[in-house]
Amino acid sequence: MENKEQLFGKTLDELRELAMKEGLPKFTAKQLANWLYKKDITSIEQMSNLSKEARKKLSEKYDFGLTPHTTVRESADGTKKYLFPAGAGKFIEAAYIPEKDRATLCVSSQVGCKMGCLFCATGKQGFQGQLSTNQILNQIRSLPEREMLTNIVFMGMGEPFDNLENVLKAVRILTEPWGFEMAPRRVTVSTIGIVPGMKRFLEESKAHLAVSLHSPFEEERKKIMPIESVYSLPQVMQTIKETEWGRQRRVSFEYIMFKNFNDQPRHVKGLVKLLHGLKCRINLLHFHPIPATPLESSNDETIESFRDALKEKGITTTIRTSRGQDIEAACGLLSTKELVKKNQENDF
Numbered sequence: 001m002e003n004k005e006q007l008f009g010k011t012l013d014e015l016r017e018l019a020m021k022e023g024l025p026k027f028t029a030k031q032l033a034n035w036l037y038k039k040d041i042t043s044i045e046q047m048s049n050l051s052k053e054a055r056k057k058l059s060e061k062y063d064f065g066l067t068p069h070t071t072v073r074e075s076a077d078g079t080k081k082y083l084f085p086a087g088a089g090k091f092i093e094a095a096y097i098p099e100k101d102r103a104t105l106c107v108s109s110q111v112g113c114k115m116g117c118l119f120c121a122t123g124k125q126g127f128q129g130q131l132s133t134n135q136i137l138n139q140i141r142s143l144p145e146r147e148m149l150t151n152i153v154f155m156g157m158g159e160p161f162d163n164l165e166n167v168l169k170a171v172r173i174l175t176e177p178w179g180f181e182m183a184p185r186r187v188t189v190s191t192i193g194i195v196p197g198m199k200r201f202l203e204e205s206k207a208h209l210a211v212s213l214h215s216p217f218e219e220e221r222k223k224i225m226p227i228e229s230v231y232s233l234p235q236v237m238q239t240i241k242e243t244e245w246g247r248q249r250r251v252s253f254e255y256i257m258f259k260n261f262n263d264q265p266r267h268v269k270g271l272v273k274l275l276h277g278l279k280c281r282i283n284l285l286h287f288h289p290i291p292a293t294p295l296e297s298s299n300d301e302t303i304e305s306f307r308d309a310l311k312e313k314g315i316t317t318t319i320r321t322s323r324g325q326d327i328e329a330a331c332g333l334l335s336t337k338e339l340v341k342k343n344q345e346n347d348f
Contacts, residue, residue, distance in 0.1 A: 110158025
């Protein structure tokens with residue numbers, strides 16, 4: 001039997017087109033959006049304000065479109081990593097991170113990644129496919145703790161702006177009044193610096209931007225992030241500095257601390273120069289070790305003195321607490337393991 005089209009993940013405009021195509025009243029689109037994004041239901045049959053005939057017609061061609069997780073691992077610190085299926089033998093990860101006053105979900109935007117950053121486990125899988133808007137949002141909607149969520153970050157597997165259309169649609173559904181209606185300041189999209197995607201995102205949404213920086217120097221950055229050869233740091237910074245950042249929207253920079261690579265006093269000076277005149281935050285991160293990379297994490301003392309030096313220069317800097325190391329919470333580790341397991345099973 002042919003796979004049915006999924007309703008979940010469609011925008012209001014797409015639902016209007018669908019209603020017209022199926023000969024349903026125009027207002028059906030808003031009813032559908034209400035059921036899909038605001039109610040706790042899982043089937044078309046539960047959409048009680050649609051006529052029986054409309055529900056029957058929709059059920060013949062469409063599924064509601066939710067997919068449960070296959071695996072969950074819980075850390076001693078409360079972090080949970082959920083594994084979702086993403087096609088035959090493919091998996092994506094979502095990490096749930098509860099804190100005292102907030103709960104964040106880190107979602108994936110691709111299966112694998114083609115960017116090849118030296119420090120990233122997802123990149124070791126290679127690129128296996130784009131996630132649909134349905135698959136991106138399913139990580140949120142099918143999360144057992146979804147009612148607890150305060151923040152969504154697109155910092156899981158994949159480069160969000162390499163799957164631009166689906167990510168933009170997902171952000172729209174998350175933040176529009178007819179969708180999940182989250183405040184845009186509760187949503188952050190991370191990028192390694194794909195400039196055309198950044199520009200569209202900054203024009204078409206009001207969500208926060210996070211940029212994976214990891215060095216203020218182009219040649220050094222190029223050694224660990226091949227994207228630097230395509231979109232250089234000056235291009236990235238020009239795009240950011242041309243954007244108006246108000247009270248409701250911010251830009252932050254992710255900076256993984258690597259021992260004897262990007263943790264020296266000259267890097268502090270380089271960052272101060274690079275970010276001059278920009279109101280922003282730097283998040284310093286410990287490096288979660290991954291297989292087959294020469295990189296090591298800086299120690300706590302080095303990271304703390306690096307933070308203090310940046311703060312002395314007037315740059316808001318925080319050290320991001322490492323979470324979930326005992327459950328392989330670094331992006332891509334769990335799904336890579338699952339992928340290897342499936343491939344081994346298929347070899348016998």
